[in-house]
Amino acid sequence: MTVIDANRMHEIEARYPEYFHRSFRQRFGGLMIVIATLLYGLYAVWFFDLPKLFAEAHWERVGIYLSQWVSYDVQPEFRIQDDGTIEVRYPRFSPLGDNPHPDWVVDNPDGSISVAVSGTGRAVTVSKSETIVTAHGVSVHVDVSSGAPKVVGPVPAWMTVYDDNALADLGFAGDVSISVDRVKIRKRFIGWANFVFDTQSSFFDKPASEVIGLIVSGPRIKPDQSNLSLAFDDIWNNSEWQHGDIWTKLFQTIVMAFLGTLLGALAAFPLAFMAARNITPNRLLNQVLKRFFDFLRSVDMLIWALFLTRAFGPGPLAGSGAIFLTETGTLGKLYSEGLENIDNKPREGIQSTGAQTVLVHRYGIMPQIVPVIVSQTLYQWESNVRGATIIGAVGAGGIGLKLWEAMRTNANWENVAYMVILILIVVFLFDAASNALRHRLMGSGTH
Incomplete structure (x- = not known):
């Protein structure tokens, strides 16, 4: 075992003071x-009152x-007529088209x-006197023969009864609203309805094989236009x-x-040379x-987009102008x-040969600054694709x-997902x- 005497210890402390005499901050x-x-x-939890926000949030x-x-719904409505018959109606712009006859709606012999x-046992049976809702392994009978819907027996937790209607929540599958003269059903399907052809198209509701056949070799649907x-x-x-x-x-x-x-980079490039202290020795x-x-x-x-939409009106010109102004400042800096x-050594070496200022900049400065210009400009271009989406929301187009x-409609979330x-x-x-x-331009990267 090595023994260090006091003199040796003081010598080590004097040689390495940063280890033996550390400041309070260190x-x-x-x-x-x-x-x-x-x-x-x-402090942030208290300032933003996060416990209250989380408690009152509509999760x-x-x-x-x-x-x-990721889904869409179909909303058939069953109206009970005075003579006891039931009329089925669909919304005007139903995903099923103008005259739907889905196989999941069945007319029974008793009317x-x-x-x-x-497909998990959730079903509804509508008759002139009652509506039966089957879900979660039970069937609930709702009497609609009197002035208000009345649940026969105990009311399950997934059903709420109001003065003039009863609402059954069937989870993701949909919901059912029952009143004395009508039953509204919301049935949900996975997927995006009519994503390729809408209900007004000649190809609507046709199988893919039939559509391909019509496009490739079928007779023309419109005499003056090919099927493709x-x-x-x-x-x-x-x-x-x-x-x-x-x-x-x-x-x-x-x-x-x-x-x-592009315009921001073109404007910022010459201004940056005048703003650089070592290039333009004019402090003011x-x-x-x-x-x-x-x-x-x-x-x-x-904010620039808001100003420019007031000046030029809504459209992509205001958006391009907003990006141009912002990028002139960012890229210029x-x-x-x-x-x-x-x-400065390459620059000074070229200056010593008596070369003109343009040549000094070209060969003494540009080779050093090009990687910075390329990297930052491309990054800002990539970032502005996202930024252009945001400013479009205030009227800048796109x-x-x-x-x-x-x-804003709060009803077209599948369209939101698409975009x-x-x-x-x-x-x-x-x-x-x-x-x-x-x-490629900077000669870096993995190969």
């Missing part, structure tokens, strides 16, 4: 950061909205109508899903992002341009900071406005393209 800095983070978290709506993203709400052209028109002009309008708005969003980023000009960049960046893209951090209109998926695909593709361009 000893307890990490612990103080943890404590400060915990205190800030407790049940999450499941409702998610189910509507009643049976409806299979789901007709099918494309029907898909593009689908009134329920509006593929043509959505894809046009999506293309507008992409153009807005590209044009705004440097500060004025840097504060100008700060101003353009401090006003959010959404990034470019100027990149210029200020270059190595798919953002279409998305906001679908959400969100398209946006995700576009962002993913632009992210991949941006990475590939960066690697």
